[in-house]
Amino acid sequence: MPLVAGVDSSTQSCKVVIRDADTGELVRQGRATHPEGTEVHPDHWWNALQEAIAQAGGLDDVAAVSVAGQQHGMVCLDADGAVVRPALLWNDTRSAGAATELIKAAGGGDPIAGAGYWAGATGTVPVASLTLTKLHWLTQNEPENAAKVAAVCLPHDWLTWRLAGYGPDSGAEGLQALVTDRSDASGTGYYSTAAGQYLPAVISGSVGHLPVLPKVLGPLETAGKTPDGVLLAAGAGDNAAAALGAGARLGDVVMSLGTSGTVFAVSETPSADPSGLVAGFADATGHYLPLVCTLNATRVFDATAALLGVTLQEFNTLALSAASGSGGLTLVPYFDGERTPNLPDATGALHGITRANYTPENLARAAVEGVVCSLADGLAALQAQGVKARRIILVGGGAQSPAVQDVAVQLLGIDITVPQPGEYVADGAARQAAAALTGSFPDWPLNAVERPAAADTAQVLSRYRSYAGLYA
Ligand SMILES: Nc1ncnc2c1ncn2[C@@H]1O[C@H](COP(=O)(O)OP(=O)(O)O)[C@@H](O)[C@H]1O
Numbered sequence: 001m002p003l004v005a006g007v008d009s010s011t012q013s014c015k016v017v018i019r020d021a022d023t024g025e026l027v028r029q030g031r032a033t034h035p036e037g038t039e040v041h042p043d044h045w046w047n048a049l050q051e052a053i054a055q056a057g058g059l060d061d062v063a064a065v066s067v068a069g070q071q072h073g074m075v076c077l078d079a080d081g082a083v084v085r086p087a088l089l090w091n092d093t094r095s096a097g098a099a100t101e102l103i104k105a106a107g108g109g110d111p112i113a114g115a116g117y118w119a120g121a122t123g124t125v126p127v128a129s130l131t132l133t134k135l136h137w138l139t140q141n142e143p144e145n146a147a148k149v150a151a152v153c154l155p156h157d158w159l160t161w162r163l164a165g166y167g168p169d170s171g172a173e174g175l176q177a178l179v180t181d182r183s184d185a186s187g188t189g190y191y192s193t194a195a196g197q198y199l200p201a202v203i204s205g206s207v208g209h210l211p212v213l214p215k216v217l218g219p220l221e222t223a224g225k226t227p228d229g230v231l232l233a234a235g236a237g238d239n240a241a242a243a244l245g246a247g248a249r250l251g252d253v254v255m256s257l258g259t260s261g262t263v264f265a266v267s268e269t270p271s272a273d274p275s276g277l278v279a280g281f282a283d284a285t286g287h288y289l290p291l292v293c294t295l296n297a298t299r300v301f302d303a304t305a306a307l308l309g310v311t312l313q314e315f316n317t318l319a320l321s322a323a324s325g326s327g328g329l330t331l332v333p334y335f336d337g338e339r340t341p342n343l344p345d346a347t348g349a350l351h352g353i354t355r356a357n358y359t360p361e362n363l364a365r366a367a368v369e370g371v372v373c374s375l376a377d378g379l380a381a382l383q384a385q386g387v388k389a390r391r392i393i394l395v396g397g398g399a400q401s402p403a404v405q406d407v408a409v410q411l412l413g414i415d416i417t418v419p420q421p422g423e424y425v426a427d428g429a430a431r432q433a434a435a436a437l438t439g440s441f442p443d444w445p446l447n448a449v450e451r452p453a454a455a456d457t458a459q460v461l462s463r464y465r466s467y468a469g470l471y472a
């Protein structure tokens with residue numbers, strides 16, 4: 001019974017699970033927090049990983065490890081292998097203007113033609129979240145840093161590289177040892193998901209030269225070993241790892257509520273949505289992962305609970321004690337700007353206030369309904385691209401909220417599967433680690449509750465759409 005470890009280096013924290021490779025049984029786990037902010041030095045991720053591994057009892061008896069992580073973060077390394085500047089994360093919107101410029105330039109000034117070009121070339125129309133737009137911003141705003149960039153990688157690539165024993169003094173040989181996987185490469189903006197290859201002219205067009213890019217490993221390829229002899233799997237972007245961890249198969253849709261809200265499908269074919277709503281990513285098993293991502297999910301709950309002066313548990317109790325429709329309150333949750341729809345400078349709004357309905361209960365429920373409605377719009381965008389959702393698997397920290405589960409059942413119109421509370425991104429990485437050992441993905445059991453779809457009798461979604469439509 002070899003043990004395997006899976007890591008989720010996410011926006012807010014680092015989680016490590018250690019499982020039995022044969023049975024999937026959870027043996028030990030650990031967790032450590034990441035700093036706040038949308039610009040973070042990767043050393044914080046490394047320190048949090050060490051802390052989470054120590055809390056999980058170390059890796060001495062572990063045969064293989066795999067790292068999944070927040071997507072898109074721009075990690076720039078100089079010729080020695082040192083980090084050039086703190087990483088700009090997926091939720092940093094300063095590169096929104098760069099995204100607009102890249103789209104217009106590709107269309108000879110016409111944004112519609114430009115969006116069509118990017119959807120065809122990479123599968124995804126650039127937004128501020130993509131690594132490419134961050135590099136474009138860097139070249140325009142910090143040319144001295146851009147000139148130092150010898151290699152560009154992503155959070156999960158960098159942590160895998162550090163686990164393999166490389167670091168700030170590894171030099172050219174170290175840079176050549178960088179690896180990634182197709183799920184994370186497909187979120188860079190300089191990789192063609194359909195063709196499965198980098199687009200060197202695209203990245204050199206933004207950086208001014210061609211940096212070293214991590215080798216893209218196949219789903220079952222390995223990334224070498226740690227200095228202590230632990231086998232390293234390819235790792236993945238966190239959404240692809242969640243699909244794997246939650247046992248999503250072709251025809252399943254996964255909805256994740258963490259810092260980001262995401263809704264994505266495991267698909268046999270790559271997507272190319274010129275409207276920019278659906279990102280054409282790859283999954284971690286050789287399939288595709290068309291995905292919609294919002295900037296505002298559980299932090300809207302955190303902020304509303306803080307405003308009401310209650311814990312998250314009390315917030316859920318309040319939300320559950322209000323009637324569906326929140327007494328007429330509608331919250332549009334664009335607290336941190338928004339990515340889908342692409343409104344980087346938007347702010348949130350609360351509509352429909354009366355003296356009678358302005359209660360903590362209605363406000364808590366409106367926060368949950370607003371976030372779930374924004375993801376219902378994401379689901380509709382996926383369906384418009386031909387995704388046929390058989391069921392929706394609900395994961396992420398926010399899936400533990402009974403209020404989220406109730407509202408999702410009411411608003412999404414499709415049966416919901418709620419796996420028991422767990423770390424499904426780290427579990428997906430652990431499955432990759434097991435596959436690196438055995439040559440195939442394990443079929444570990446998964447406990448889940450099935451919740452049949454109910455009706456949106458209070459017309460919550462149509463009311464939300466009329467208010468969210470005001471931003472267009
Ligand atoms: N019972 C709950 N109700 C509502 N939100 C919750 C609950 N438990 C955890 N969360 C939220 O989940 C978030 C963390 O989820 P996670 O998926 O780990 O995020 P990330 O992957 O972005 O770091 C926190 O913002 C927290 O508020």
Ligand SMILES: O=C(CO)[C@@H](O)[C@H](O)COP(=O)(O)O
Nearest residue numbers: 010011070071090258259260
């Ligand atoms: O940008 C995306 C997907 O495109 C986000 O989903 C990030 O991958 C961050 O994930 P969380 O930390 O919110 O889980």
